[in-house]
Amino acid sequence: MKKEVFLAIAIGFALGLVITFGIWTANKSLANVKTQPKPTETPQTEITPLPTGVTTSSSALTISAPEDETLTNQNKITVSGKTYPAATVVVTYEDDEQVVLADATGQFSTIVDLIAGYNIINITAFDDKGAEATQMLTITYSTAKI
Amino acid sequence: MCYVLSALSVKAQTPTTTSIRDAVQQQVQQELSNIKQAVSKKGFVGTITTKTNSEITLTNLKNQTRNITVAPDATIRLAGSKEGTVADLKVNDFILAMGDVDSQNKMTGKRILVLTQPADDKRVAMFGTVTKTGTTLTFTNLKNETWTARTSASTGMTKVVDGKSAKAASTDIKVGSKIVVLGTTGTTANALTALNLHILP
Numbered sequence: 001m002k003k004e005v006f007l008a009i010a011i012g013f014a015l016g017l018v019i020t021f022g023i024w025t026a027n028k029s030l031a032n033v034k035t036q037p038k039p040t041e042t043p044q045t046e047i048t049p050l051p052t053g054v055t056t057s058s059s060a061l062t063i064s065a066p067e068d069e070t071l072t073n074q075n076k077i078t079v080s081g082k083t084y085p086a087a088t089v090v091v092t093y094e095d096d097e098q099v100v101l102a103d104a105t106g107q108f109s110t111i112v113d114l115i116a117g118y119n120i121i122n123i124t125a126f127d128d129k130g131a132e133a134t135q136m137l138t139i140t141y142s143t144a145k146i
Numbered sequence: 147m148c149y150v151l152s153a154l155s156v157k158a159q160t161p162t163t164t165s166i167r168d169a170v171q172q173q174v175q176q177e178l179s180n181i182k183q184a185v186s187k188k189g190f191v192g193t194i195t196t197k198t199n200s201e202i203t204l205t206n207l208k209n210q211t212r213n214i215t216v217a218p219d220a221t222i223r224l225a226g227s228k229e230g231t232v233a234d235l236k237v238n239d240f241i242l243a244m245g246d247v248d249s250q251n252k253m254t255g256k257r258i259l260v261l262t263q264p265a266d267d268k269r270v271a272m273f274g275t276v277t278k279t280g281t282t283l284t285f286t287n288l289k290n291e292t293w294t295a296r297t298s299a300s301t302g303m304t305k306v307v308d309g310k311s312a313k314a315a316s317t318d319i320k321v322g323s324k325i326v327v328l329g330t331t332g333t334t335a336n337a338l339t340a341l342n343l344h345i346l347p
Contacts, residue, residue: 146256
């Protein structure tokens with residue numbers, strides 16, 4: 001009888017140790033997650049899900065469309081991108097220029113007229129303190145069969 | 147019980163899951179980009195730097211190198227829209243080359259035009275703070291330079307109203323107003339002829 005009691009106590013003790021160890025391990029893991037430095041958020045400079053290979057001259061201004069060196073058979077093209085929130089965006093192109101406003105998230109979009117041949121489009125964004133970012137695109141408009 | 151407790155500790159390890167997801171997402175985006183680049187038509191503009199038979203290298207307007215293989219049936223137009231051949235293309239020619247590019251951004255040139263170099267764009271965009279109002283207003287830019295901007299009836303003036311761009315009048319410009327001016331430079335230093343003027347809130 002005493003042997004069974006002793007065995008029961010030993011098994012119970014061992015089980016208790018295992019449970020305690022498990023709880024300790026879980027608590028330790030949770031504590032590590034809380035004290036781990038928050039991963040640095042990668043600045044969301046790219047708004048398009050498809051990286052088009054467009055390299056930015058400034059991370060403060062990203063052009064999502066069109067891709068640089070695009071060849072199009074349309075005489076208008078939409079230029080869109082992301083920059084400083086509520087930025088003033090100046091767009092100059094062959095025959096005209098525009099001033100557009102980015103929205104509160106920095107997104108902007110405008111339609112640009114193209115001339116036959118190549119078109120140099122300059123996009124300059126200013127924030128409310130005058131910080132400036134610039135991008136240049138070369139877009140070709142041709143109706144010839146390529 | 148031990149299995150449950152060990153499962154809890156594994157679940158707590160979220161940073162690894164996040165980094166794996168980011169890595170997979172990056173790889174997927176790269177593959178999609180490669181697919182997109184595999185079939186696309188482009189126009190390369192720049193100066194020929196090297197030419198060997200039908201292989202051309204040019205430096206574009208951003209000083210990037212572009213490689214072009216001229217297709218045997220390519221249309222080549224020289225200065226004055228004169229028809230030419232690949233042999234007529236020379237180093238230092240300024241060209242517009244159009245064709246298909248592969249995933250390495252190498253072009254098979256189908257149409258090549260020899261053009262004149264573009265003229266300098268005299269338009270300048272600048273941020274500043276107005277120090278003097280008037281038809282020709284004076285402002286100071288971030289470099290503390292003093293500039294003037296001559297406005298006229300054809301100057302497009304805008305301001306921000308309820309978060310949107312709205313027409314503005316010259317009377318909306320006050321000393322201390324923050325502005326973005328787009329204008330053309332001339333022979334007078336630090337002077338712009340204003341094409342557009344935007345008043346910041």
